[in-house]
Amino acid sequence: MFEPPPVLPNVEWPYLQILVRLALSLALGLLIGLERERRGKEAGLRTFGFIALLGALGGSLGVAFALLILALVGMLAVLLNVQTLRAGQGTELTTSAAMLVTCVAGILCGQGHTISPAAVMVIATALLAWKERLAGLSTGLTEGEMRSALLLAILAIVIYPALPAGPVGPWKLVDPRAAWVTVILIAGIGFVNYILWKLYGARGTELSGFLGGLVNSNFTVIELSSRVKQSPGGTVDSAYRGILLATSAMIMRNATLLLILAPLALLGSLAAFALMLATSIAIVMWSYGRRRHRLGEKSPEIKLELPFSLPLALKYGVVFLVLHVVGGLTQRQFGDVGFYFVCVVGGLMSSASAVAAAAALASQGSISPSVAGTGAVLASFTSLAFSLSFVLRTRNPDLVGKLVRATLCIAVAGILGLLIWGSVRPIVTQWIPELARLEGGL
Template identity: 60%
Template structure:
């Protein structure tokens, strides 16, 4: 039989045609694929815009291409994604070789950004949205704030660096080694819950210390507000001491700085409730908002409040180190004592006993007292409204303890103005706390689904 015989050709070609027709046909959903690639391209252009602005060789178009390549790899599959990632790595190598040939420095930062952009594009191609967008925004911010971050790192002292390393060790090394659940004969102490609270409070202080370090304390807004987030008592004491010169502008600056420190303390305590016990935060919204509004009203009632704050003569507030082992142990001990004391007082004397402990805790450390109240709600030891009232009382106690610190100024007018302001904040805060429970009950009746957001916590 000849090879050119039509029957022979048909017998050979027909199976090939059948095999070809049996191969799977891949159909991409056009809108979905287009959205994924568009997101990858947009994120690549974002970081490319920053690189283009700095005059880098790999700029807007290059990063757009890299992100789009990564998105195509994610859509095509893992094998293509790995291949494209390897090709981008080779491209980064050639970029640095070319820089070295022209006697320039290497572009390690740009090369790392290109690889991250490719990975982000792959994530977009696989259908991720929030994660790659968050990563790209963070990377772009790190590149954009290069000068400020470099200045901050060069200005770090050895003690500040040790503080950062110690905080990382306590959070990453010690926390996993702590036992889970309640321990002790009466099961009153939960080591992990206590340590998370310690790290959270210390982390807030550390973050604001970093902001303080970066932006300085020349302006009364930055000095009072950030100082209040770190430690309101120290800030109030220092600002009051600087009003001893009896200068009108200095007294006005100290007055506004103390009010801002009080506002920062209230915001910090409210933020702790949002993180640790959202239901308590919802219930405590009214008193905290009322106190913040009153504080803001007194601040803007000062006729110098609208002046340029960058020139206010506040000087340098001497804050402690951002984090130390002593501070960690102090927060932990206060938190555990308030946690156990609040639980025992609530069991022995009811709500009044817990409120007394909250007030005492607010005098010592309002952040620890608020965190203890939120933790007790999480364990089901106290109801939501009791924890809410306790958090408000702790914050009010922190406001009240600032008045004796103002006496360092030896200025009757400043003491009188702040006394009236703090008294009005306390009174309206108490009224807000008393009205919070019936107001929440009324809102639960008229707003559907609100009772699920603020559940009634059973008391053990």
Template identity: 55%
Template sequence: MMEGLPPAVSWPPLETLMRLTLALGVGLFVGLEREWRGKEAGLRTFGFASLLGAMGGLLGTPFAITAVALLGVLVGFLNWQSLRANEGAELTTSAALLVTGFTGVLCGLGHVVTPAAVAVTSAGLLTWKERLAGFSSKITAEELRSAILLAILAFAIYPVLPTAPVDPWGLIVPRVAWVTVILIAAMGFVNYVLLKLFGTRGVEVTGFLGGLVNSTVTVTELAHRVKETDGRLQDVAYRGVMLATAAMAMRNAALLGILSYRALVNSVVPLTLILLSSIGLALVRARKTPSSAAAVPSLPLESPFSLTSALKFGAMLLLFQVVGTVGQSLLGHAGFYAVSALGGLVSSASAVASAASLSSHGSLSPTTAGVGATIASLASAAVSFVVVARVAGQRALTVRLGWALGTVFVLGLAGAFVQTRIGGLFP
């Protein structure tokens, strides 16, 4: 009896053929790896499994459930046969078959992108068996705990924090402060991974990329790594700090350009000088100083990141946010430069974005906004020197960065003076 079968099914030939073809391609794509490894379930089995799911999806929900149930029976028979041959259970192949069957159902329902993405991911998981096993075997208990802790910070604590101020004056926004805590922890984790994978080359890459997000956070992390390795990362940390400073200037210029083109025009000279001098000093040092990668045979990295440091930095950010807001409220435009300097001590991006926003809304002149952005950028460069001097504990590195960042600071001030003298296009 065929009571469950619809009396008439309207399947457009071309669309139906496309769905079945996609299902077959998905099954063959995943089954290719199993065939290459000499498994009992290979190309044809995975192709049939995906087609079975597609037929179920075309016929409707009851038939889709029946198709998946039949695949379950097939998986049970496959494992029974493998156990009888004393070859162990085929758990990975069984899981791949079930996923392929569900993917076929999606194809039958008319999905395109999702089945293709699932097939590529499944094939990748099967193909990278040795690499994934090797990677997991090298993970230490501390690294695993740190990864879980980072996930808790980002996905468990952050979403439940209030988005609005929690005090009557509107000064303390917990979620904004917690973003910095997550950022510091994530930067430490990325630095740790890059150091393990690429050695000291990874530090310089992280220095630049981290500077695009928060140069102070990046410099703090680099200083901790210098201290942790007893100064063996001085050369690459120096270049990382200078590249982070260059990235900071580039990011601040981009923020001004996006939020207030007029403010960017009125700060283009000092920001350009900060950017070029930072890159130039990093490159000059790179030529004169041989790479220290060979001098660091092993790095005694105990933990991917320090939660204590992240929490302390978050508290500092919250303090400066409160002080900056109060100062701006009490002093008005006269205190704007002071607020910009305070903002640059923790995150020049926030100070620059604030200046650009005020300028775009007409609350601040483009010239004042441009100077404020320059002050915030120079304050960020100055605090980088203070952080390295206090955290790294290496006099040689402190002196080198003192000269380099001092040069950047002087050139930035000179650029700001020239900018105000020549006058902005939009005063």
């Protein structure tokens, strides 16, 4: 008699769980496949959908199957290139790389990952969709801009790990690594926004003013004011809106720095920053509503300097360290009033560095989050006044009058926001125990 064949092991997958993984992988594959299909590539919507599903199945079955499917997709990419070469169309290296990335993302989905494969596929699709724009950006890069990018990478990757960790010095006021992270953060925000300005800034003075304000609001105001001084005709209205949008960008940048470095400090200044930003945008929209198109109206151009350089890095570092140390000492000796004075003075040199120093002191527990938030708002006030001084040099009564009124409205909105926080602060501290502990312990 024949013995019955051995029963193979059977693994039962949770239906809903595996269905969600397969659906996510298919959606991500179709996303990148849609972009390839739109460009008329051989590997399009269905091919990338199948590759993502194969990767998800391999990731669900185990490491051995995942590697096998990845190898099969690699062979498929080779066959695709052979076919295009025979047709005289050249190689499809970009599509082949996208196929491998899709397979790996599908494997991650099959293993239960969600955020990481989705982020990778969105980035990959963006790289494919922005081919022309990225190519134009790379060919338009100057040698100085390339050096700026390399210098930023050196400061972040090479110098940062070599710095000592923890506070140093006799009073333990300076943390070199924390200070360097702040410098890299400010410079990195400026660099990214400089790239955005390179991509979109030439489309209009208002957009250039906003993106330029994210890089350096004072320099943007100087540029727009100088253009008005050179040709005061039809440039006043566009320069007026550009300066206001540069101010809005400065407010957004300072609030973002607080959010990243000391979120509780932003809570104390959120009402002030929100009202200042809303007032600035409302004035810009009102100006748009009153705009009258005039024949031959010229828009002033903005020419920003390099996004990042060694002198700029040293400036950020020195200003941050000085404000950090002096702010801490004056707060110890003269209380909150002394710290506020340092923030006001620091806003003349660099409002971003002043805000970062306030956030760093709050994160270290040297000052309360509310004091840090108020100091950040005061530094923004100083930056507003400093920018207005450049506009006064144009001696254009129309532009000066408009911006003085707009600046006063923005400042009043900020003061109103600080008063609102002062009234609701006892209620908020009851809701947030961590904030109450920090406020009460200082």
